[in-house]
Amino acid sequence: MPELPEVETIARDVRPHLAGRTIRSARVFKSDILKKTSKARFERSLAGRRVTGVGRRAKNLVLELDDGRRIVIQPGMTGSFQVDGRRRTADGRDPYDVIHLELDSGRMARYRDVRRLGRVYLFTPAQWDKHDRSIGPEPLDPDFTAGQFHALLKNRKLMIKKAIMDQRVVAGVGNIYANEALWIAGIDPSREARKVTAAEAAALHQAIHDVLARSIEGRGTTFRDYRTGTGEPGNYQGRLAVYDRAGQPCLRCGRRIAVTHAIDGRSSYFCPGCQH
DNA sequence: ACGAGGTCCTGCGAGC
DNA sequence: TGCTCGCAGGACCTCG
Numbered sequence: 001m002p003e004l005p006e007v008e009t010i011a012r013d014v015r016p017h018l019a020g021r022t023i024r025s026a027r028v029f030k031s032d033i034l035k036k037t038s039k040a041r042f043e044r045s046l047a048g049r050r051v052t053g054v055g056r057r058a059k060n061l062v063l064e065l066d067d068g069r070r071i072v073i074q075p076g077m078t079g080s081f082q083v084d085g086r087r088r089t090a091d092g093r094d095p096y097d098v099i100h101l102e103l104d105s106g107r108m109a110r111y112r113d114v115r116r117l118g119r120v121y122l123f124t125p126a127q128w129d130k131h132d133r134s135i136g137p138e139p140l141d142p143d144f145t146a147g148q149f150h151a152l153l154k155n156r157k158l159m160i161k162k163a164i165m166d167q168r169v170v171a172g173v174g175n176i177y178a179n180e181a182l183w184i185a186g187i188d189p190s191r192e193a194r195k196v197t198a199a200e201a202a203a204l205h206q207a208i209h210d211v212l213a214r215s216i217e218g219r220g221t222t223f224r225d226y227r228t229g230t231g232e233p234g235n236y237q238g239r240l241a242v243y244d245r246a247g248q249p250c251l252r253c254g255r256r257i258a259v260t261h262a263i264d265g266r267s268s269y270f271c272p273g274c275q276h
Numbered sequence: 277a278c279g280a281g282g283t284c285c286t287g288c289g290a291g292c
Numbered sequence: 293t294g295c296t297c298g299c300a301g302g303a304c305c306t307c308g
Contacts, residue, residue, distance in 0.1 A: 003301055032285085059302075076302050078286080096286090115285045117302060158279060167303080174301055224288085226301065243301095264280090267299080 002075045004139070004172025005215035006226050006234065007056050010081050013229025014109065015054040017083040018063065022050045022104040030098045030116060037122050045069070045122060046101065058135045058171035068125050073111060076118035078225040084108045114225060136168045139208050144170075150201035153193040160196055161189035162264050164208065173208060176221055176243045179269045181207040183242045183252075188275045189268045190260075214239070242269040250274060 002010070026046035031039040046065075053064035061081055063071040073081060079098075084107060093100070094112055099120065101109040111120065123131060136152070137144040152169045153160070163169055165178050173181070182189050184207035187200055196204065220226060220234030223244070228234060237244075241251050246259040246269060255273030262268075 006301070074302075076285090077300065079302095113285090114287070115300085115302095117285060119303080156278080162279090165302090176301055221301070223301070261299085265299095266302095 002079065002220070002226055003059055003174035003177050004056075004212050005177070005218075005236070006220035006228075007059050007061055007075065007172070008216050009220045009234065010075075010229040011054050011056040011061055014081065014083050017105070017107055018051045018054050018103070018109060020051065021107075023047065024102045024104055026102075027100045028098070029093070029100075030113075033098050033111075033113060033116050033118050033120050035119050035121050036127075042120075042122055046071070057132060058138070058167055059174065062128075070121075070123045070125075070128050072121040072123055072128070072131065074119040074121075076113065076115065078115045079111065079113040079118035080225065080227045081109070081111050082227065082229050082231050084110060134168070135171050136166075137170060139170050139172060139205075139212055144205075146202040146205040147198075149205045150196075150198050153196050153201055156193040158193055159189065159263050160187060160191045160193045160204075161268055163193040164204070165264075165266075170208060172212065175266050176240070177208070177211050177215065179243045180211045180241055183269075183271060183275060184211060186275055189263055189270050191276075242271065245269060 023046050026043045028034065028039040028042055034042055050066040051063055052066050055062045059074060061073040096112045096114045097110055098113050099111040103109060153163055156163055161178050161182060164173050181204060185204040187204060215221060215236040218234060218236035218239060219228050221236040222233035223237060226234060242257050245257045247256050250257055250271040250273055253271060253273040255271055257269055258272050259267055259269050
């Protein structure tokens, strides 16, 4: 579910409630979302740890701990993370709650995930470095240039939409913003990545940056499950140009927006009139 | 090395 | 009303 703008919104919302706080206890209710650790080890490792920072990398929420380790949460399709105003009892919990972190402030941080396609890791510094290095450049980082982006697309035969959703090419772009960015840049999502010219790559690079930045301003896109770190829906869904707008007129040329599932089995919305 | 395809999960709305 | 089917903001793994 959450793409870069949604995870960024969550990180900004929960940071004031988590940074500097100590985790009194951790509880895991569904251990299948834990990777490379067990429920017992996770709960034992976190009790008494202080959270020193809250960040985001690609679509990962990163909680830095005072022992150098990091809790890394990939929310998948339906994960959400928020800090409640008051502690909840275990038997009063939401049926989809996966992890509770009881804080010394009396508040409760909760990870909730209906489909449980999300992943939660507890990484050592070395494990985090390896994970971090496996992810591509951050699209909002000024060091990420159009030339660098174009170089990653050259020689690649896969479809451009799939290429920009590849986290090694550019971090944090998912299905919604891939559709939106390709519309902004006027590029057909089924084009081969290697056939995108330098000028088109520059336009797409800018479009990715702009749509993500605008969505962060709008606190992300909510269709069903996504909630901000304060538990509210985002506001960007009303500003999408193509996603979920099949049959409606293109905002640029008036043709009807089309939808196909032929790209990696994900829904791709595009305008047949002005995307080539 | 790259890319296609299957797998992990649950819920919901459309259609019969 | 009740069922089945397809689809849903993602990413990992295996195979060719």
